[in-house]
Each structure stands twice: as structure tokens, then as C-alpha cells.
Amino acid sequence: GESVGLHLPTLSVQEGDNSIINCAYSNSASDYFIWYKQESGKGPQFIIDIRSNMDKRQGQRVTVLLNKTVKHLSLQIAATQPGDSAVYFCATTRTGGNQFYFGTGTSLTVIP
Amino acid sequence: DSGVTQTPKHLITATGQRVTLRCSPRSGDLSVYWYQQSLDQGLQFLIQYYNGEERAKGNILERFSAQQFPDLHSELNLSSLELGDSALYFCASSVASDFSYEQYFGPGTRLTVT
Numbered sequence: 001g002e003s004v005g006l007h008l009p010t011l012s013v014q015e016g017d018n019s020i021i022n023c024a025y026s027n028s029a030s031d032y033f034i035w036y037k038q039e040s041g042k043g044p045q046f047i048i049d050i051r052s053n054m055d056k057r058q059g060q061r062v063t064v065l066l067n068k069t070v071k072h073l074s075l076q077i078a079a080t081q082p083g084d085s086a087v088y089f090c091a092t093t094r095t096g097g098n099q100f101y102f103g104t105g106t107s108l109t110v111i112p
Numbered sequence: 113d114s115g116v117t118q119t120p121k122h123l124i125t126a127t128g129q130r131v132t133l134r135c136s137p138r139s140g141d142l143s144v145y146w147y148q149q150s151l152d153q154g155l156q157f158l159i160q161y162y163n164g165e166e167r168a169k170g171n172i173l174e175r176f177s178a179q180q181f182p183d184l185h186s187e188l189n190l191s192s193l194e195l196g197d198s199a200l201y202f203c204a205s206s207v208a209s210d211f212s213y214e215q216y217f218g219p220g221t222r223l224t225v226t
Contacts, residue, residue, distance in 0.1 A: 034214070043114065043202050044217045097210075098169075098170075098211065104154045
């Protein structure tokens, strides 16, 4: 199986600062990783994904870094805004796999 | 808005009862996935259907079943409900049969068993 864990259950940042949310996974066969954002009362919303043939991928204000050696990925949010307040969690799987393994989530609070 | 719709939004029922949750995937998506999210367990994969056929099974109880219809909408049936089944149930859809593609989640159905 797979276990996916986030390093911090809660994170508070000042508006305008950068946020970093970390995730560790256990299965070295995992080769596809997604970060989701879930606002209160809503379904998870796709933020960014990365495949194992990459170390870094950038989106709009977000960057995902993948370190396969230590089985760790992180989500960086630049210039964090109040609208970024939500629970963030990572999910992992492998190509051809029949499961998605989700971390328990980090609750990000942005302080105005 | 992800394009995935789920009904009903809220459901309150008693132990021992049976309920049906409904999901319509995004236009063009052939895969539907069902997830359960409870406070103490996080998001758990239940089952996947692809183009009408069961494709993968996760931590789905025998009291739960699902199906996907020719128009690609899916239903999750929960029977002999217990208090512990109270949770948010999400469906997600994707274009592919493989898990390693982006999934789009619906807004969820909140089930309360009393």
C-alpha cells in the first residue's frame, strides 16, 4: 500500500508572504502526484500535478517540487492571498494503478 | 465550477435505511470515481467506473454498491446505513481510465445518519 502524510496539519501565513506545504509518500513506485485545494463546504479543486519525470512544475502563483530520492513533494504558493485559505492535500498514484492515496491535509490560514 | 454535478446536496436519514447518491460527470469524461470523506479518515477512494464498467475498487463496504449508466451518470447506493457512514461523499470524473490523470470533483453530498 501507500501512506501519504503532510508535515503540518495547520499553517498560518501573512498575506503577501510565500507559503510552503509539504507532503511525504512511501511508495517508490508512485509516479503521478496532484495537489488539491478544498475550501470549506466544497469539493477538492485541482491545483497542479507533476509526473515523476519532472522535478519542478510551475503554474499560476504555484510551484510543485518533487524529490523522488526522499519521496517528498511540496507546494509553494507565492504572494499568498486571503482567497488561498483552505485545506490543501496531496494525492499520489502510479501509472496503471487502481488507487489514489490522499494525504490528510494541511489547513492554510492567511492572515490579512 | 468543475462541471461535475452531484445530487442531493444534503441527505439526512436513519440507521438501517438505504439511500442513492447521484453524479453526472463532466461532458466528455468517461471515468467516474466515488470517494468518502470523513473527519477522522480523510478522503478515501471507494470505486471507479469507466464507460459503464467497474474499473477499480478501493475501500468500499459490501453494503455499498455503485453503477454507471449508458449516459455515463453514476449512482452510489448505500444500504443498511450505520452512524459511521455519516460523511461527505464526492464523485470525481476524468477523461481517462487510468488514475494518473487529472480528476475533477463535484461539490459532494453530505450524508447524515441519525
